Amino acid sequence: MNDSSGPHIPRTPPRKSATFDEYAIAEIQRAAATGIYDIRGGGTKRKLPHFDDLLFLGASVSRYPLEGYRERCGTDVVLGTRFASKPIHLKIPVTIAGMSFGALSGQAKEALGRGATLAGTSTTTGDGGMTPEERGHSQTLIYQYLPSRYGMNLTDLRKADAIEVVIGQGAKPGGGGMLLGQKISPRVAQMRNLPEGIDQRSACRHPDWTGPDDLEIKILELRELTNWEKPIYIKVGASRPYYDTALAVKAGADVVVLDGMQGGTAATQEVFIEHVGLPILAAIRPAVKALQDLGLHRKVQLIVSGGIRSGADVAKALALGADAVAIGTAALIAIGDNAPEWETEYQKLGTTAGSYDDWHEGRDPAGITTQDPVLAARLDPIKAGRRLANYLSVLTLEAQAIARACGKSHLHNLEPEDLVALTIEAAAMAQIPLAGTDWYPGKTGI
Amino acid sequence: MSRALKQMTRVEPVTFDLAVEPLRDLSVALHALGPQTNQTTWQILNPRGQHAVAVGVTVPVTIQIDGHVGYYCAGMNDGAAITIAGNAGPGVAENMMSGVVHVKGDASQAAGATAHGGLLIIDGNASARCGISMKGIDIVVKGSVGHMSAFMAQSGNLVILGDTGEALGDSLYEARIFCAGTPASLGADCEEKPMTPSDKTILVDLLQRAGVQAAPDDFKLYGSARTLYHFHVDNAGAY
Numbered sequence: 001m002n003d004s005s006g007p008h009i010p011r012t013p014p015r016k017s018a019t020f021d022e023y024a025i026a027e028i029q030r031a032a033a034t035g036i037y038d039i040r041g042g043g044t045k046r047k048l049p050h051f052d053d054l055l056f057l058g059a060s061v062s063r064y065p066l067e068g069y070r071e072r073c074g075t076d077v078v079l080g081t082r083f084a085s086k087p088i089h090l091k092i093p094v095t096i097a098g099m100s101f102g103a104l105s106g107q108a109k110e111a112l113g114r115g116a117t118l119a120g121t122s123t124t125t126g127d128g129g130m131t132p133e134e135r136g137h138s139q140t141l142i143y144q145y146l147p148s149r150y151g152m153n154l155t156d157l158r159k160a161d162a163i164e165v166v167i168g169q170g171a172k173p174g175g176g177g178m179l180l181g182q183k184i185s186p187r188v189a190q191m192r193n194l195p196e197g198i199d200q201r202s203a204c205r206h207p208d209w210t211g212p213d214d215l216e217i218k219i220l221e222l223r224e225l226t227n228w229e230k231p232i233y234i235k236v237g238a239s240r241p242y243y244d245t246a247l248a249v250k251a252g253a254d255v256v257v258l259d260g261m262q263g264g265t266a267a268t269q270e271v272f273i274e275h276v277g278l279p280i281l282a283a284i285r286p287a288v289k290a291l292q293d294l295g296l297h298r299k300v301q302l303i304v305s306g307g308i309r310s311g312a313d314v315a316k317a318l319a320l321g322a323d324a325v326a327i328g329t330a331a332l333i334a335i336g337d338n339a340p341e342w343e344t345e346y347q348k349l350g351t352t353a354g355s356y357d358d359w360h361e362g363r364d365p366a367g368i369t370t371q372d373p374v375l376a377a378r379l380d381p382i383k384a385g386r387r388l389a390n391y392l393s394v395l396t397l398e399a400q401a402i403a404r405a406c407g408k409s410h411l412h413n414l415e416p417e418d419l420v421a422l423t424i425e426a427a428a429m430a431q432i433p434l435a436g437t438d439w440y441p442g443k444t445g446i
Numbered sequence: 447m448s449r450a451l452k453q454m455t456r457v458e459p460v461t462f463d464l465a466v467e468p469l470r471d472l473s474v475a476l477h478a479l480g481p482q483t484n485q486t487t488w489q490i491l492n493p494r495g496q497h498a499v500a501v502g503v504t505v506p507v508t509i510q511i512d513g514h515v516g517y518y519c520a521g522m523n524d525g526a527a528i529t530i531a532g533n534a535g536p537g538v539a540e541n542m543m544s545g546v547v548h549v550k551g552d553a554s555q556a557a558g559a560t561a562h563g564g565l566l567i568i569d570g571n572a573s574a575r576c577g578i579s580m581k582g583i584d585i586v587v588k589g590s591v592g593h594m595s596a597f598m599a600q601s602g603n604l605v606i607l608g609d610t611g612e613a614l615g616d617s618l619y620e621a622r623i624f625c626a627g628t629p630a631s632l633g634a635d636c637e638e639k640p641m642t643p644s645d646k647t648i649l650v651d652l653l654q655r656a657g658v659q660a661a662p663d664d665f666k667l668y669g670s671a672r673t674l675y676h677f678h679v680d681n682a683g684a685y
Binding site: 036148149152153155157178180181192193194198201203207208209214217218220221224225226227228 | 469470473474477497498501502504516517518521522524536537540541543555556559560562575578579581582597598600601617619620672674675676677
């Protein structure tokens, strides 16, 4: 018998939509309130097939390992051996990716140069030109040649150790950029020939060439300008890696840099970061195949980037055929980005350590993605450079540990045969067998 | 030792025949010149449309190129006075820092692209994107220019005696555009501006340096409306 309040009807709990999840709803509400897309820094935050989905097999009865700490496992790499008369020799196959003065503080750029130099590797300028501090503290400095040509000049071009022609980047293949006015300090404005404090727009295409045939001529000009001494890199965002690599080689590249969608940006639309491009795992093998088809694997070097975090990631990228990797986000974290010591200030900005990505706003508590002199002064470039060198050392030691376990006397001797995949997707993308099987998803006739 | 290098030991003008000697040797010879060189006059024969001729010269020498050139002639020039007695392909004087480049014929796309300084004179017409992303260069085009000229031009002056293609000065920053003819259309954020006495002084000087007989009052001045300097949703259609 029911009481006066009526029958008890069990109620279902509130159910959130998988499609309209908490983030999607908040973004709709934010868009409706502002009328402008969300801009942020960093790379994709979505879960993607990645190096975590691969495992090394290690040595076994059929393969013997190398003794750790006793038997040598080489880590050096030479970049630019195809045409340049002065190729680059690095002690480790981990380089620092291009990041601009403007997006980053002068202290951060100096720290990257110091850390890279201590570790025996290269660092790279960005969309804003070369600063004397960066050149002075970087033993090996790659000079980016970007569509905006901000700060581009012959003197700096000839001071560089290599030139990286940037076609695109993984966070936004096909996209330009915008550095918001709050980061256009007097010095940044002077370097970019712009008024202070205004939004700085970067074009998505180079101003004086279009397509691979023109690129070949542009590379000729760069070589003539620098007397054929300097390696010419071509950087592309991962989108059509086979053809992009082949065309870069056809155009005359010494080195191809392939950046996956996990690669960071200083400021780009969230929708662009999350929905354009390929994860690096899906891009390496097609690029390697293009080089192999042309008979130029290891002759034109391949640098891959986008989501490299550990020595395992380094080793996996090299095993898939890369000659070196580049790190950007991880390098910033190493020098102090998103450090817990600034948690109180991150919370004032409406975020938390580990999630801060409003790099375009110039209010970085860690003093890295800012031009505010007070904030930037928080970063000690000497200590930060040491942290980066420590991190690069760990990446190298970890990769060596794995390589020795696989019986390899050099990181470049790692090969796809050393790997298996944990998921069908990763197996298909990396073109290696699913663990415990001889199945290569996506390959026919095997 | 190449013939050009042998000639460098003498004070006479250096003649370099690109039909006989490779571009590589020309670049090496020009880049080897020091600031005190007495080889101050060069004549380049038979360029035959070759690319990257006379790029990266950093001394104030005079270079005469007899014929048509391909892409990027005089690229990144920093101090030389380079005359092209013919037409020029894309990107002539791209990223020039200083000096003078004079094209006696027509110029293809992106003439003077991203250039920081110096003076580029084009006696004929210039194609699309003339002065794109210019960062301080002065350009005088005695004919007309193609579409999207002075796109994202940051600073410097573009003088056009003829007409222009569509979208002149699109996304302009602080460069000045003086045009005596008729723009097919103005690009986003480009507007006609009143010509101040100081603007007119700049124009008169450039006309004089380019050897042009023209009345400054026949020109109109175009510049940035500066509505794109700070992103505003109401201007989203301009992006």
